[in-house]
Amino acid sequence: MQLGFFSNEEKREKLEHIDKAVDTLRQRYGYRSVQRAVVYTDPVLGGINAYDDHNIHPVGYFHTA
Numbered sequence: 001m002q003l004g005f006f007s008n009e010e011k012r013e014k015l016e017h018i019d020k021a022v023d024t025l026r027q028r029y030g031y032r033s034v035q036r037a038v039v040y041t042d043p044v045l046g047g048i049n050a051y052d053d054h055n056i057h058p059v060g061y062f063h064t065a
Contacts, residue, residue, distance in 0.1 A: 003009070022034050039045050 003012075025034050
C-alpha cells in the first residue's frame with residue numbers, strides 16, 4: 001500500500017481491521033451475510049452476487065489438448 005504525506009495512518013488501520021472482519025464473516029457465513037444497506041433498497045444491486053457470478057476457471061487459455 002502506498003502512503004501519502006497527508007494520509008491518516010490510524011484511520012487506514014481501522015479500515016483494514018474492518019475489512020478483515022468482514023472477510024472473516026463472509027468466509028464463515030457466506031458472501032451475502034454482510035452487505036451494504038443500498039443492496040436491500042435497490043433491486044438491481046440486490047440481484048448481483050459478485051462472488052458466485054464471476055468464475056475463475058483453472059484451465060488456461062493457451063493449453064494444448
